[in-house]
Amino acid sequence: MTPLTPLTAPKPTARLALREVPWTSALLLAALGAGTVRARRRLRALPVLPAPPIAPAASAGLPRAAGWRLLTAQGVEPDAATFLTACAYADREGLRVLDLIPADLAAERALGLLRLVDPAGYRQDRLGEGRGAGYAVLVAEEVLARAGVEPDTPRRDPAELLALVRRLKEFAADATGLAVAPALSSGRPGRCGPGTTGPGRVAALHAQGLPPGGLAAAQLAGLAVLAGAVLRQGRWGAAAAGLYWLQPYLALGRRGGPLHPADLAAATALRPVRSLGAGLRTAAAAARTARGAADTARAASYRAELAGGTDRFFEPRRPDCPWCGSRRLTVRVRVPDLLQGKPGRFTLEQCGDCGHIFQNPRLTLEGLEFYYRDFYDGRGGEGAGTVFGRLGASYRARAQMLRPYGAPASWLDVGTGHGHFCNAARAVWPGTRFDGLDMGEGVLEAERRGWVATGFQGQFPEFAAKLAGRYEVVSMYHYLEHTRDPLAELDTAAEVLAPGGHLAIELPDPESRMARLLGPAWLPWFQPQHQHLIPAANLREALADRGFSVLAEEHGAAHQGNDFFGAVALTATRLAPDPDRPWGPPATPRSRALAGAVRVAALPCLAGAAVLDAVRTAAARRTDGGNAYRMLARKEGA
Numbered sequence: 001m002t003p004l005t006p007l008t009a010p011k012p013t014a015r016l017a018l019r020e021v022p023w024t025s026a027l028l029l030a031a032l033g034a035g036t037v038r039a040r041r042r043l044r045a046l047p048v049l050p051a052p053p054i055a056p057a058a059s060a061g062l063p064r065a066a067g068w069r070l071l072t073a074q075g076v077e078p079d080a081a082t083f084l085t086a087c088a089y090a091d092r093e094g095l096r097v098l099d100l101i102p103a104d105l106a107a108e109r110a111l112g113l114l115r116l117v118d119p120a121g122y123r124q125d126r127l128g129e130g131r132g133a134g135y136a137v138l139v140a141e142e143v144l145a146r147a148g149v150e151p152d153t154p155r156r157d158p159a160e161l162l163a164l165v166r167r168l169k170e171f172a173a174d175a176t177g178l179a180v181a182p183a184l185s186s187g188r189p190g191r192c193g194p195g196t197t198g199p200g201r202v203a204a205l206h207a208q209g210l211p212p213g214g215l216a217a218a219q220l221a222g223l224a225v226l227a228g229a230v231l232r233q234g235r236w237g238a239a240a241a242g243l244y245w246l247q248p249y250l251a252l253g254r255r256g257g258p259l260h261p262a263d264l265a266a267a268t269a270l271r272p273v274r275s276l277g278a279g280l281r282t283a284a285a286a287a288r289t290a291r292g293a294a295d296t297a298r299a300a301s302y303r304a305e306l307a308g309g310t311d312r313f314f315e316p317r318r319p320d321c322p323w324c325g326s327r328r329l330t331v332r333v334r335v336p337d338l339l340q341g342k343p344g345r346f347t348l349e350q351c352g353d354c355g356h357i358f359q360n361p362r363l364t365l366e367g368l369e370f371y372y373r374d375f376y377d378g379r380g381g382e383g384a385g386t387v388f389g390r391l392g393a394s395y396r397a398r399a400q401m402l403r404p405y406g407a408p409a410s411w412l413d414v415g416t417g418h419g420h421f422c423n424a425a426r427a428v429w430p431g432t433r434f435d436g437l438d439m440g441e442g443v444l445e446a447e448r449r450g451w452v453a454t455g456f457q458g459q460f461p462e463f464a465a466k467l468a469g470r471y472e473v474v475s476m477y478h479y480l481e482h483t484r485d486p487l488a489e490l491d492t493a494a495e496v497l498a499p500g501g502h503l504a505i506e507l508p509d510p511e512s513r514m515a516r517l518l519g520p521a522w523l524p525w526f527q528p529q530h531q532h533l534i535p536a537a538n539l540r541e542a543l544a545d546r547g548f549s550v551l552a553e554e555h556g557a558a559h560q561g562n563d564f565f566g567a568v569a570l571t572a573t574r575l576a577p578d579p580d581r582p583w584g585p586p587a588t589p590r591s592r593a594l595a596g597a598v599r600v601a602a603l604p605c606l607a608g609a610a611v612l613d614a615v616r617t618a619a620a621r622r623t624d625g626g627n628a629y630r631m632l633a634r635k636e637g638a
Contacts, residue, residue: 037117049085063083081183358533416437503548507533
């Protein structure tokens, strides 16, 4: 029997339509479209210097302006009118550092700058890195003096000027800006400015704190994905490639805009070819400069130090809990150094009575110095600074916890590092005097920058008598877990605080569910640096014993959204440590290939982890259960 035929064909279902969508091309279109819109929005927000009162003219030299110096890159010749106009603009806007952008800045350089800088919020971002075009920067003489910069160097390498702008913003955290200088020329294309050649681009990226090899690999991978989309996904892939091709014109081609790239037509027409060439040249130059003389010297020093092994870095194992004295101890986790890949294995044990977790055997002072070295300073200093510089929202949230209790006049941040918290907290408490204390020399740099009023270098208990009763607030943000004796640190805080003063503490939460789910890959174990992980109940009891009343406790608000991302990153480091680490064996082609393969394989895992962390963070905020907690306590008594 012949089946009945419907009079009308069924409409395609939504599910069938979704199956037909080439998701790679769709994602590429969405990303490129969002990037283009963002670039146009940021371009509109770029300030422009007013027209100079006199016509630009060639000059044998710039006139003097009281209190100002103009630093330029080689090949850049600003005119007197531009200089004087920039000085007047900076004075009027209250700026101490002003980067001048040529109006004819090359298209790809303009796009790169707009990726890094949001002009609308650049000045207000006290922790944001200093960025510029790399041609000319106007600087107040007092900022140059505090930063230790020689003002009389006639011309600087473009990469040096980019690095200088990063440093100068640290000394003018809320008084650094940028503006387009219409009469300033970038010169003939390719003749001056940052990143003209492969080595020049590597130097420029290094100067901005960006990884040349990683960016080159990402650029080449992106081009490969685009090519694959064109070949396999028809018109959708062609649309994505076309949007990439036209992006310079779509982003920068607005008539009447602040920038008018001289090479806009060529940059648009030749973009795929130029991008491929730039990526290949940068990758080759980055590979040639992967390991410099400084790392070679470090490697020799580490080899000599490790010749005797690592046993001397550990104390004998203790049989009891340092918090309550119980001898009911069990091993919670054993891990190698997943942060830097230095040799050694570390054990965290947990007390069966109070739940305190501690490193056992713990590191000696010599061991602490060895494992901290090149993490917050030296080889790892720049990366650590970049991470801390991106925590502005977290720093401000910590400072805002004090709002219900009045404006503090004096605040001591213990374990301040380079003073990032104090710098950010000024936006919340502009009238508060912030001092900082830390073991490292970074606290002295924080004082020079003006991020802290006074920097104290040393162990906190050493300052107990000197600072007794001087502060209305003492903060310990992710500090106690690094100390050898947290209870002695709390004793010192009680002594340093004035009666009625507040103690603010933030710590990893060892009772977090993620600690058990992720095991050794849970980032807050942070071995070998974390000596103690303190349950919230233990901290409340210790505070009460010292005459404190707990006023507020936050868990979800203190959550740091890095559980899954950190787990992937630590696992990748465990599988393939950095082949160029000075404390490891000499790098070989095989070790480099393995590290590269693991990093490439980790990319989709890191992307997925970032999504999971976003979901996890939303859940932590809603349920008040995260991987960290904050506690605010008041010192009672007269």
